[in-house]
Amino acid sequence: MSAEIWHPFTQHGLGEPIPEVVKAEGAVLYTEDGREVIDAISSWWVQTHGHCHPRIVSAIQQQSAKLDQIIFAGWTHEPARQLAEGLSGFLPAGLDHIFFSDSGSTAVEVALKMALGFWHNQGSSRNRILVMDHSYHGDTIGAMSIGARGVFNQAYAPLLFDVGSIPFPEQGNERAALDALTAFCADEDNPPAALIVEPLVLGAGGMKIYSPETLAEMHRICRAHDVLFIADEVMTGWGRTGTLFACEQAGITPDILCMAKGLTGGVIPLALTAASAPIYDAHFSKDRAKTFFHSSSFTANPIACAAASANLQIWRDEPVQQRIDHIISCHQQFAEKLKKQANVSAIRQCGTILAFEIDDSAGNYMSALGPALLQFFAQRNILLRPLGNSIYIMPPYCITDEQLSAIYSVITDAIDHFS
Numbered sequence: 211m212s213a214e215i216w217h218p219f220t221q222h223g224l225g226e227p228i229p230e231v232v233k234a235e236g237a238v239l240y241t242e243d244g245r246e247v248i249d250a251i252s253s254w255w256v257q258t259h260g261h262c263h264p265r266i267v268s269a270i271q272q273q274s275a276k277l278d279q280i281i282f283a284g285w286t287h288e289p290a291r292q293l294a295e296g297l298s299g300f301l302p303a304g305l306d307h308i309f310f311s312d313s314g315s316t317a318v319e320v321a322l323k324m325a326l327g328f329w330h331n332q333g334s335s336r337n338r339i340l341v342m343d344h345s346y347h348g349d350t351i352g353a354m355s356i357g358a359r360g361v362f363n364q365a366y367a368p369l370l371f372d373v374g375s376i377p378f379p380e381q382g383n384e385r386a387a388l389d390a391l392t393a394f395c396a397d398e399d400n401p402p403a404a405l406i407v408e409p410l411v412l413g414a415g416g417m418k419i420y421s422p423e424t425l426a427e428m429h430r431i432c433r434a435h436d437v438l439f440i441a442d443e444v445m446t447g448w449g450r451t452g453t454l455f456a457c458e459q460a461g462i463t464p465d466i467l468c469m470a471k472g473l474t475g476g477v478i479p480l481a482l483t484a485a486s487a488p489i490y491d492a493h494f495s496k497d498r499a500k501t502f503f504h505s506s507s508f509t510a511n512p513i514a515c516a517a518a519s520a521n522l523q524i525w526r527d528e529p530v531q532q533r534i535d536h537i538i539s540c541h542q543q544f545a546e547k548l549k550k551q552a553n554v555s556a557i558r559q560c561g562t563i564l565a566f567e568i569d570d571s572a573g574n575y576m577s578a579l580g581p582a583l584l585q586f587f588a589q590r591n592i593l594l595r596p597l598g599n600s601i602y603i604m605p606p607y608c609i610t611d612e613q614l615s616a617i618y619s620v621i622t623d624a625i626d627h628f629s
């Protein structure tokens with residue numbers, strides 16, 4: 211008898227079908243029962259250039275035959291060095307120290323530990339983390355602690371640490387968020403260690419978008435009060451928001467930046483946390499007690515590093531930005547059409563991400579509309595995964611006009627069907 215697979219974010223008790231994928235290429239998934247499915251959410255926000263890009267495939271093949279895995283404490287290797295060299299042309303200036311891990315959640319945990327270590331190693335007791343309402347930073351205990359609380363983490367609430375929460379900067383009411391941030395920063399009895407945000411777009415929180423000006427202002431407030439600024443670019447990084455990193459649009463360099471998903475083109479797990487010189491310097495010492503005490507077995511896995519270098523090469527050699535700009539303009543045209551639909555609201559776009567709400571009186575994640583939509587799209591061979599009644603598109607950049615049209619058309623059908 212085979213062991214039974216327990217899938218993530220899946221209620222097996224509902225008996226919903228789980229299709230099997232046998233092959234993928236570009237934006238298309240091929241299922242075992244002969245269907246071709248368009249991947250409209252980049253396989254959960256990770257794929258940037260599309261599935262099985264030959265350059266990344268080849269980098270993985272070559273590296274895996276040469277050096278597969280090696281301890282990274284006290285040892286190094288060419289793929290890591292090469293990636294570090296290459297990244298210097300991509301990372302925001304001033305983020306010169308990179309620490310590897312294996313997922314977005316661990317990149318965030320590393321960022322939190324770096325921030326606390328920064329203060330601790332200087333004899334400061336600052337340890338409070340500030341967060342934004344509706345944020346998502348991952349599913350490990352620390353990452354859940356700084357994320358939105360709800361049904362997803364109710365059972366684990368006793369393990370989660372306390373944070374200071376500022377409201378989401380709703381358009382037109384940004385002041386409330388900025389004032390709350392200022393109040394936390396100015397609290398001399400409990401001065402914060404760091405603010406962590408998803409820059410410009412809150413992904414799992416429902417594709418909530420706020421302006422670059424607000425992001426810049428939050429950064430300015432933190433600076434003015436010596437509060438570290440952590441940007442979680444795990445989802446927004448690698449072109450999703452129209453620029454390589456979302457922080458660019460605000461003209462800011464965070465003290466710490468987390469990336470994962472698109473770092474290898476979304477092919478193989480690799481994450482990194484980039485830190486500014488002061489963060490690194492606070493750990494640099496002859497004193498072993500000030501060491502950055504973090505590791506995971508597969509830190510800087512050579513195969514993953516080679517895949518990430520291939521990703522950089524694709525960004526250098528292929529018209530990636532043009533592809534992104536093209537998706538942006540296609541989305542804009544579709545958004546205009548959506549505006550004419552009666553039961554659609556909150557149409558919003560940030561770069562290659564287009565989102566809107568289908569009006570629904572219950573209007574929450576557990577509402578029946580979400581699963582019904584999911585099924586509607588699945589039956590029409592489109593991989594879309596609404597967040598409650600929020601539908602969003604986040605395609606890989608290789609998507610063709612034909613595939614985009616197919617996605618838009620199925621969405622239009624869904625709006626008609628559910629109205």
Ligand SMILES: *Cc1c(COP(=O)(O)O)cnc(C)c1O
Nearest residue numbers: 313314315346347348413444445
């Ligand atoms: C997906 C995501 C994470 C977690 O990344 P994993 O690789 O799934 O652990 C963290 N932060 C943000 C903003 C994300 O979208």
